Amino acid sequence: MQAKICNATVTCLDHLGYAETTFAKVQAKAGISRGAITHHFPTKQALVAATAMRLLGNAQNPLWPHDRAPQPVYDLIMSAWANIVNSAGGRAIVEILVACRTDPALFGMLEQSLREWDKSNLSLISARYVSATGNRDDTELLWSIARNFLRGLLLHEKFVSSPEYLTQMMDRFARMMESQLQVLPENDVEEVE
Amino acid sequence: MQAKICNATVTCLDHLGYAETTFAKVQAKAGISRGAITHHFPTKQALVAATAMRLLGNAQNPLWPHDRAPQPVYDLIMSAWANIVNSAGGRAIVEILVACRTDPALFGMLEQSLREWDKSNLSLISARYVSATGNRDDTELLWSIARNFLRGLLLHEKFVSSPEYLTQMMDRFARMMESQLQVLPENDVEEVE
DNA sequence: TCATAAAAACAGAACAGTCGGTCTGTAAAC
DNA sequence: GTTTACAGACCGACTGTTCTGTTTTTATGA
Incomplete structure (x- = not known):
């Protein structure tokens, strides 16, 4: 029942x-x-907060399958956009993040969870990818940048001059990231999460 | 009077x-x-749309003074964040952009203006800066990427692990842009806009 | 095992407050 | 004298929340 309610909330x-x-x-x-x-x-905040938690749980896995090798950086960026950010759940998350900025009650309910999600999301990345500098902190910085770019793109999407231009932006950004970030060489990446 | 109303709307x-x-x-x-x-x-949409138009007019100038030389790319990114995006007006614009996504009436009022603003904003950039590839379209792509990143950062700002981390992200992104974008060599850049 | 009490899960009416929008009225300007 | 700029009352619709019922599940104890 709670799942049914939260799914309807995401759609709304x-x-x-x-x-x-x-x-x-x-x-x-x-x-x-x-x-x-x-x-x-x-309360409405409780409804939205619960929906956000559910969404965060679902958004953790699909980018890096445990069984196969990590996908190239270019593909990672592309699928993060297509499957996470620019999805019903991703758009709902952005609505919630924006609401958090000005709703103290909602912010209080989600602050800690979002911080923890952010941290675990970054550690998932640095377990599979590494910056060209070899620095782990730099890896996380790069991924944070990518995530913020994708979310910002969501706001701009409806005003982009043409659909092809959006594709070009994605391609340009993914190539830029590709030059800074790379798949981690074959190691044991089992003991994550 | 209209200005007074719109200023109050921005604050709200x-x-x-x-x-x-x-x-x-x-x-x-x-x-x-x-x-x-x-x-x-x-209507509320008319109020918000008029406020948006006013904000866009104000956000056009301050980054590139006509009298002095263009600032370095690093400084450009930093001041775009501090003076444009992360300002009362910038935050209001993001609220409006998000509302546009789901409010067809508001979207209809702003679509054309936002598209035109985007175009003129990009031409202001490519009159003063150029991509390392020398390609003008690439210059505009890079600036679009930067703008979207900064807007996305606004959503994440309250959940960043520490204020220093935000500074690091800004610095890392600005350095990345610095390697792709450069100030246009001394030319006549008068006949712009 | 099963009666029974307590709790949780749902249904739906009712509430005061606020919303966006419309209305009439007045003063000033052109 | 017609139009514009403002003032403020008014309205039905809808908001988030609270409340009282009814049903179902769960826990308990003999």
Whole structure:
């Protein structure tokens, strides 16, 4: 039930934005009663915070399969955009991040979790990729830069002069990252997470 | 009067976010009557759209003074962050861009203006800076990348592990740009805009 | 094993407050 | 004298939240 509610919330955030994501809309989208939603999530912030936590959990894995070798940096950037950031969940996360900036209650609920997610996300990267300088901190800096670029791109996407231009930006950025970041040479990368 | 209303709107967007920016709040912040605001801006979208146009006009100049030589790329990135993106106006713009994604009425009012602003912004850049490849399109791509990164950084700012880490990210990105972009050699750069 | 109590899961009505938008009224300007 | 600039009351719709019921699940103890 909670999963059903949060999925409906993601859809609403993606299609309607944070402001228009109301209890009534989520309830209608999920096809449930009003009581169900307020029982599990007494406030709007609680609903959105729970949805964010769920999304973060799902966004951790799909980029680096445990069984296969890490994909090249270029492909990593491309699939991060297509499968994570520019997805319903990714767009919902951006709505939530923006709301966090001005909603202290929501910020308080998510601050710690987002910090921890950020940290574990970075350590997943530096277990598989390494900066050209060989410095681990630099690896994490580069990935942070990439993540912020992709999120910023989400805001600009609808105003890009043409779809091809967006492709060119992605390609240009991925090539720039490629020159700074590389797949870690064959090591044992088992004991991660 | 319109300027007073729009300034109050910027403050509200910055402090309260798009969802909580209401006619009542703007009215109170500007210290005017309800009639004044609805007279000039009949809908909330019209108010926000007019505010956006005003902000875009202000955000065009300050990075490249006409009288002095263009600043180095590193400084350009740094001052774009400090003076444009991470300012009250910059944060308000991001709120508006996010709202545009899900509000068709607002999007319709701003789409054309934002596209034109983007174009003129890019031509201002390529009049003073050039990609290491010498290609003008590449220059514009690089600047688009920088702008999107800075906007994305705005969403992440409150969750960064430490203030120093943010400085490091800025520094790392600016150095990366520095290696791809350079100040255009002394030419006549008068007939711009 | 099963009766039973306690708790959790849901349903839906009700609430006060606020929203965006419209309306009439007045003063000033052109 | 017609239009524009402002003032402020008014409105229905909708907001997030609280509340009282009803059903289902879970825990308990003999």
